[in-house]
Amino acid sequence: MNPQIPTEDPIDRERFPAEPWRWVETHYESGDMGATEATFSVGNGYLGMRANPEEGRPAAEHGTFINGFHETWPIRHAEQAYGFAKTGQTIVNVPDAKLIKVYVDDEPLLLSMADLQAYERSLDFRDGILRRDLIWQTPAGKRVRVRSTRMTSFTDRHLALMTFEVTMLDDEAPVVISSQIVNRQSGRDEYNLAASESADPRKAGRLQDVLEPMQHWNSERRMILGYRCRNSHMTLAVAADHTVSSESTVEELISTEPDIGKKVFRVEAEPGKPIRITKAVAYHTSRSVPVRELFDRCRRTLDRVRDNGFEHYERGQRAWLDKFWDTTDVKIGGQPELQQAVRWSMFQLAQAAGRADQFGIAAKGVTGSGYEGHYFWDTDIYVVPALIYTNPALARNALRFRVNIVDAARRRARELNQRGILFPWRTINGEEASAYYAAGTAQYHIDADVAFAFAKYADSSGDRGFLYREGAEVLAETARMWADLGFWREADQGQEFHIHGVTGPDEYTTVVNNNLFTNVMAKYNLSRAASLLREMQVEAQADYERLAKKIELDPAEIDEWEACAAGMMIPFDDHVGIHPQSEDFLERELWDLASTPDEYRPLLLHFHPLVIYRYQVLKQADTILALFLQGNQFTPEQIKADFDYYDPITTGDSSLSAVVQSIMAAYIGYKKLALDYFNGGLFVDLADLHHNTSDGLHIASIGGVWNALVYGFAGMRDYQGDITFDPRLPRDWTELEFSLIVRDTTIRVRLAQTAMTFRAEGMDGVEVGVRGQRYELEPGIEVVVPLAGQGPNVRVPRAATKGALRSDGSVITSNTPSMTSWDTSAVDSDDLPNRVPDDQQKGSL
């Protein structure tokens, strides 16, 4: 098993009790400060604030991020070559408006030093408010209660609201509260500078001195500061309004300078009389609008808060989240620890995507600067599928981001000598920003991933208009890229279409020929593009004509795409009986993972790429992911054989792996393994399993949690919008409840050990399949499907050899896969077998 998979509940429950709707910390610790800054962060998809204490210090990384607000810089390649990415893009750590410092008897509150008599910090998933409540005994022995709240608004994405309340419990004292906005530029405290020089390629490089102060202004209660990025010329304004209520006399001061704004309250505080501050903060950003215009936008936002009051926004927040939870909540019966983590995960989906609007969803959401704030395929393959069924409007917004960068993707394709479009592997502004092409630009599969997401959205939502008007260009131009990239080869059965020199999802093997994942996804891309355009020729002629003219489409190209899809080379090794990850994958030596000490994990931080690339060893699911996404292209026997082969050589060094492995383990019937991998995905951040949660949350894995629950344990499949279930509810779970929005109908699903219950809500019915039987769901009528058992319908004999085989039939002896513990016992043989009709065998079970 890999070291990122917890073997028991990995959370210290004394400190973080398992509550159903809150993530709670009951006492302060600074050792995991970086991780808790991320797990307690608040955000709305546009604006994100790390859970730094109001006092500012101590912090692993001060962080306030605005989706898409970035600086650019010329990428300096140590050795340059034609077509290498030119423009670096890094999310900017924007001026910090979270700061509210408190001094009692001129002594500052500093959590790491303070004598805390009581402490609780909580993030509530129902109202989206981060709360802190503590009692501090000052060095002079005075007890002070400090309560604060912080939220970023889902109803007004530019807005963050904070309250801060200080009460002297026993004594009087001079209290100073200093609310600030600081343009700190680097998010790190001095003592953490060493860490930022790390060689970890997944961290963001440090940008210094990015924001040029342009303007600042203050009035009695309001301060506004404006900036411009030196190179990208993006502009930003941040403003704060304050109120204070106190029975004691309050002296107020306000000032702004280019890099700092301060609103200071001086109070001769009396015991038992709270001093309560509110701080409303507005951020506005733009690619081009001048700062003075953003000042006006900030003013309008804050004027509305002044007029409406905080409660208005808190109610709105609650209502927004109620609606979100109505379709997004997943209930797990009998598992309070998992329940909390699942709800936290779904809440993070809201925080990452809620108001991303038409920006992308970054690998870290708005919780950190990891991966420089870039958008990857994570959105399209891990996050969008979860949103499609729970919040289709958010999925649609995420796809619109891809539409917005089509022109840049077209230019990039030309640079790579290809027709059509080639989406950047990582980007903020649409330009390719991957500085290491082997594990970046070479991942051409992103084109198919995006096309896949468009098709999946349209199939599930029924939103054909979006597909015709926006998606068709993406599908057609990506199909074009594939038809141009590959080439025809003579093979035994006639001509085959080959794709060379690409990298699949697994970054421990790069620049290969006929990567299975790529070819399978490209095949889908090509055939979906062709069928969509044929459909449009009939159903949406005007849209078709407009598109054909715009991209100068020759109708013969549609035939070509169909031919490429039909002729696509799908590597299969008859001798070993599996799909090689790429054409020569089985020629490689096997990495002896069992003998690789944990301190050499992840491999990428301890071995030169040349060394890693020489072996059969995976960073993350690759073929296994194809088996999931395109499961109807494979037989259950193939899927099991492939899983048995790849699972022991998959390190899970990427957090994208565990959720997919969980889904496919569940499919095959490796129940314990499915749960283990699920836990590995579920607790990636809450337990900091990859030791880099400090850089930001793993949003793809978080999206994958929903996928693992619904596709894995509930066994959903949805090829071309046809929804089927073949559930595998874990034995210790009494039930699993979730909702699915399918073509405007909301399906409430409740899976128990002996039955699966459906209730459709909406105007129309919908048909679903359960273990080979079809059921028509009528609105308002509950359908109960009894389950004689759960688990694989087809028993597939375990491969005779424990070790991996080479294509020449020799057994690799250098590495004995360490999977014995589960591969015999974990298959739940008493659940087997239920025979299914022949026409259902292929992949659907």
Place this chain on the structure above:
Amino acid sequence: MNPQIPTEDPIDRERFPAEPWRWVETHYESGDMGATEATFSVGNGYLGMRANPEEGRPAAEHGTFINGFHETWPIRHAEQAYGFAKTGQTIVNVPDAKLIKVYVDDEPLLLSMADLQAYERSLDFRDGILRRDLIWQTPAGKRVRVRSTRMTSFTDRHLALMTFEVTMLDDEAPVVISSQIVNRQSGRDEYNLAASESADPRKAGRLQDVLEPMQHWNSERRMILGYRCRNSHMTLAVAADHTVSSESTVEELISTEPDIGKKVFRVEAEPGKPIRITKAVAYHTSRSVPVRELFDRCRRTLDRVRDNGFEHYERGQRAWLDKFWDTTDVKIGGQPELQQAVRWSMFQLAQAAGRADQFGIAAKGVTGSGYEGHYFWDTDIYVVPALIYTNPALARNALRFRVNIVDAARRRARELNQRGILFPWRTINGEEASAYYAAGTAQYHIDADVAFAFAKYADSSGDRGFLYREGAEVLAETARMWADLGFWREADQGQEFHIHGVTGPDEYTTVVNNNLFTNVMAKYNLSRAASLLREMQVEAQADYERLAKKIELDPAEIDEWEACAAGMMIPFDDHVGIHPQSEDFLERELWDLASTPDEYRPLLLHFHPLVIYRYQVLKQADTILALFLQGNQFTPEQIKADFDYYDPITTGDSSLSAVVQSIMAAYIGYKKLALDYFNGGLFVDLADLHHNTSDGLHIASIGGVWNALVYGFAGMRDYQGDITFDPRLPRDWTELEFSLIVRDTTIRVRLAQTAMTFRAEGMDGVEVGVRGQRYELEPGIEVVVPLAGQGPNVRVPRAATKGALRSDGSVITSNTPSMTSWDTSAVDSDDLPNRVPDDQQKGSL
């Protein structure tokens, strides 16, 4: 044919007449200034001075370089990974002591503006002196003769001597001569700054502000300046002494500042009375010695010049070169243009290697900053073989450089998780400096290349002592690396030894499995290491014991190396009947070179590596080079089939290619092609065929010129020191004369159309083979071997298909190789065939 191959004499003979012993320019032009700065440069292997005019301006690149004198800097990878090269190393453009500016009536001489009544610049290969002689008509109409000389001394490598003579021909005038040393830091003039920002990866990056002035000093006739590199802490001192002789009154001034030293002569010049300046310059450098100590060394060098006089050094220079030419000259009968270029090339070997002493020989020698002054495999495979037979002491010095970096190579092997040693792909100080591993670190073949050079030197020179004491560790530790890097695979004929994830010489295909060149060379490396150690166990037991202890050698390892060599996988495709360059090479698409416009060459400047890597297209000879270096491992039929396959898809975008292609074309009997490629190698720099001679001369190609003459046209082979000839003298050459030093015997060889004549000089005789017959050469006795004809002894039918075949037997139609013009007519059928004994067939012909 590729655009770098000239189809006729590519030199403008009006401007550069074909003289036998000089490279001469008869009128000034600035358009090709960068190239002529390199082709007229003077150097001695330690100190190199580009042919910038004494006046300093105009210049493409001011350049004075000292072999190995470099600055270091941390390589910043745009995306970091474990094991990437860390320390950049760049040759430093040291303070310019070439400057001698002249003003007449306060008007400066500036060649690009001057009214030149006469002009000649010449580099004499016999005395190594660069001369310039011109008559300048000043704006005031006065005619001035300016004559100057410049040489770097082969007898005292720290020394450069210059003379400068100004004569007013008709009028009197105030003349100012200002001799300077300038620490200019950047070698480029302002108007060339744009060029230095080029994306060409072969250029050096610009280092700014590297040299910290440490100390400066002057007396009446001497100035000394001292510097230290900011990061590498290497130190340098440069000093100059001056004399003046004139019948007119001379006023002298001298001054030094941190970055400039000036010695100024003011003369009221009278007509017909020359003013003659001498300038003796000394450079001393060190890795660690303080500048003040280098000052003393400069003083000692210049004191000797003062005592001995210039003539002493000029005589010594002539004597050194006489000795050099005695063994290095190659005479080509009836081809004055080629003769000049060949002599120029051999002279450049002296300039690159003469006093490199135990530093390496950089890709550009000491003529430019291209490739940052790094040492590559060029030395071991292209230059050392030429030196072994002509200047064995210089070859030995070049090999000692490899000995000196063994410890660094051992550390590098550990970083790459390998046993033994791994030589850096490019380096100055021994550390790997290749920032792009796919075409750098991945070229593991450098280990075998170095081992090959050691073995070749020992076999030819008979210097077993060097081999036992120094070479054995290199051979053993490189063999160890191979044994550890590869792995055993089951194959039809039993176990095979495979080497994965490496790059061969051809950089248009990277990180492949079983690169033929690598495997063939590694096989040789392994078996030579084994046989050497077995020999030492008998012949040099003490050396063996010392080595075994030092490297903790288990004698069983020797068996292992033999097994690896014997089991080495040599890729061969039965269907196409050729050796694939690497295991899956034939799976790739063919690049349609014929349809690729010249403006897209070299491909590396116009296509992303991912695009290039996807095709069968070569930057340079790869398999073909293996066929040459290890020709006895292949049959003539195989060699011809491979050549016919690869030649049409070889771009020659690397200058390392043409000479090798010439040798193998000559071997097969493609006479015209052999000559074409020879011209492509011979005129690389003199005709600036690759458009980058400005960055420095292509020393490997220059070394390859000797190889092409001796191995190609004279058909020498020397496996294990057994010298044989199978000549192919071009029809229009009346004769080809050269010398070979073999085990202390100098063999004078004269090849004519109808006979080959040998005369041995020395104490011992030596045996040679000519077209299958053995001849014993006794000292002093001329042996004439009549030749009935020249050309291939074995007729091999041309492959039936013109195009290339794929491994599945399908013919590639996308690219019709454009070789028809030579492949039928160029084979000289009337020279064919001479049957040879069976035991000679394998490879020797």
